[in-house]
Amino acid sequence: MQETSPTSLIHARGLTKRFGEFVAVDAIDFEVARGESFGFLGPNGAGKTSTMRMIGCVSPISDGYLTVMGMDPATQGPQIRAHLGVVPQQDTLDVELTVRENLAIYGRYFGLSRPEVARRADELLEFAQLTERADDQVEPLSGGMKRRLTIARSLINEPTVLLLDEPTTGLDPQARHLLWDRLYRLKQRGVTLVLTTHYMDEAEQLCDRLVVMDKAKIVAEGSPRELIERYSTREVTELRFAPGIAETLDGQLEGIAQRVEHLPDRVLLYADDGEAAAVAVHQRGLKPETVLVRRSSLEDVFLRLTGRSLIE
Amino acid sequence: MTSLAHPTSTIGRVFEHRFLQYRRTFRSSIFSSFLSPVMFLAAMGLGLGAYVSDSAAIGGVPYLVFLAPGLLAATAMQSASFEATFPIMGGLVWNRIYHAMYATPISPRDIALGNLAWIVARLTLITTIFTVVIVLFGAAESPLIIFAIPAAVLTGMAFAGPIAAFSATQKTPARFAAIFRFGITPLFLFSGTFFPITSLPDALQALAWFTPLFHGVALTRGLSLGTISDEPIAAAIHVIYLTTLATAGAFLTVRNIRARLVRG
Numbered sequence: 001m002q003e004t005s006p007t008s009l010i011h012a013r014g015l016t017k018r019f020g021e022f023v024a025v026d027a028i029d030f031e032v033a034r035g036e037s038f039g040f041l042g043p044n045g046a047g048k049t050s051t052m053r054m055i056g057c058v059s060p061i062s063d064g065y066l067t068v069m070g071m072d073p074a075t076q077g078p079q080i081r082a083h084l085g086v087v088p089q090q091d092t093l094d095v096e097l098t099v100r101e102n103l104a105i106y107g108r109y110f111g112l113s114r115p116e117v118a119r120r121a122d123e124l125l126e127f128a129q130l131t132e133r134a135d136d137q138v139e140p141l142s143g144g145m146k147r148r149l150t151i152a153r154s155l156i157n158e159p160t161v162l163l164l165d166e167p168t169t170g171l172d173p174q175a176r177h178l179l180w181d182r183l184y185r186l187k188q189r190g191v192t193l194v195l196t197t198h199y200m201d202e203a204e205q206l207c208d209r210l211v212v213m214d215k216a217k218i219v220a221e222g223s224p225r226e227l228i229e230r231y232s233t234r235e236v237t238e239l240r241f242a243p244g245i246a247e248t249l250d251g252q253l254e255g256i257a258q259r260v261e262h263l264p265d266r267v268l269l270y271a272d273d274g275e276a277a278a279v280a281v282h283q284r285g286l287k288p289e290t291v292l293v294r295r296s297s298l299e300d301v302f303l304r305l306t307g308r309s310l311i312e
Numbered sequence: 313m314t315s316l317a318h319p320t321s322t323i324g325r326v327f328e329h330r331f332l333q334y335r336r337t338f339r340s341s342i343f344s345s346f347l348s349p350v351m352f353l354a355a356m357g358l359g360l361g362a363y364v365s366d367s368a369a370i371g372g373v374p375y376l377v378f379l380a381p382g383l384l385a386a387t388a389m390q391s392a393s394f395e396a397t398f399p400i401m402g403g404l405v406w407n408r409i410y411h412a413m414y415a416t417p418i419s420p421r422d423i424a425l426g427n428l429a430w431i432v433a434r435l436t437l438i439t440t441i442f443t444v445v446i447v448l449f450g451a452a453e454s455p456l457i458i459f460a461i462p463a464a465v466l467t468g469m470a471f472a473g474p475i476a477a478f479s480a481t482q483k484t485p486a487r488f489a490a491i492f493r494f495g496i497t498p499l500f501l502f503s504g505t506f507f508p509i510t511s512l513p514d515a516l517q518a519l520a521w522f523t524p525l526f527h528g529v530a531l532t533r534g535l536s537l538g539t540i541s542d543e544p545i546a547a548a549i550h551v552i553y554l555t556t557l558a559t560a561g562a563f564l565t566v567r568n569i570r571a572r573l574v575r576g
Contacts, residue, residue, distance in 0.1 A: 058576070082416070088415070092412035
């Protein structure tokens, strides 16, 4: 296998995807290093899934340059896919088969022998904590179990890169944490993770480095910490006012924080000392109904970069 | 780096998936493949056939002997049509398992051809059982009936190919009912299965000539009665017509499944 650089597994320059007139991905540049956990953070429709499908060699690029493991998706799709694990946004399990059969047949698609597939399936059932459900049909499994099975299935070929498109969307908090734990273990084993998410907590938990996407473009890049330091303050004070009050504030919060953000349901004060900002609000005689001081998150970064919330 | 397997083996893995699904319903499927011809031949061939007095119009043979090969071809058509509708659309739309396959070294072409190969296997099984039943009923006039099996499979594929290509473009099964109601059922009734198309009005006779089932029935009947060698050119036309439909259908199925998977 030839490689452009020993560390860069995915290399994109001016990567573009068009559907007719519509530009889904607009000339983006990024690189993913071996062993890294890399994220695309952005709202629905930002172009994340289109980007993932191009990396996954199932959707041809419209323009620009893309290599995956040093190979060209246009001509070496099957060879690249042989080394990818893919967790799609929507489950694509075969509900007519059992949990174990789903793993086994998937291994066969990669050309693995039946004994090898059986051995790996046992290991992966253990990893996905599904051993007890191995011979059950897929249909009655919970959403979290189906996702774990999909992740186990994506690992059957021992992939170099794991592509996860919105891996925990639609799961309850407990199921999400269980999934994050499994993904964290993979990361520790050196599997390169590439994921998309519109959950800032997911990006913060899992990504070493991420790009923020909005309207088909990359608007920022860095580690979660770097992005927060660069685009936000250390703390945020969230104020909620009684209905109608927020509209009459008009300049009364000036100077309390480095930046004031008016959202439909609350006002955000960006300050390195959130408590001090809260005190200052009261000193000016303003009476918000609730005051919450919290650390800055990627949500704040996104708001700063785009003027919109991540989850609408 | 693992070397890539030969294309026939990637098609084979898609076939293997269908086989794995089929194992669940294997017993009941074999049973009904056997029971269905027994019931049809008993009820229509023997029961109804007893009232058919004009055997000259049907080649001078008992009605059972006339009917059996026609039903063989018609059964292949029906099974093939069913296999080419719901399972194909389902893999793209319902459980999206074709998308899961496409994320591996399996190509859209493998998915299309693997599923069509599966239909060939299913039809071979069904038509073989059917042919055994025909022989047990004493309704085969010639040992050439053995070749009625591939002829019936070819008839089925002349439907499966084009229908699978259509199914690959559908997002809901809404139009499948129309295929069966306005396509398969009229063909079943009016393509020479139950009576010769010469009994039809002239205009309908011409129309019937263009239906694939007419050609399939003509082949299987010619083989079962042993009359096929009387009209070798007609037989060649039947085979060419059915092969063309099956091949064009397979080609379009590959194209449509690829377009659908690439779109996402």
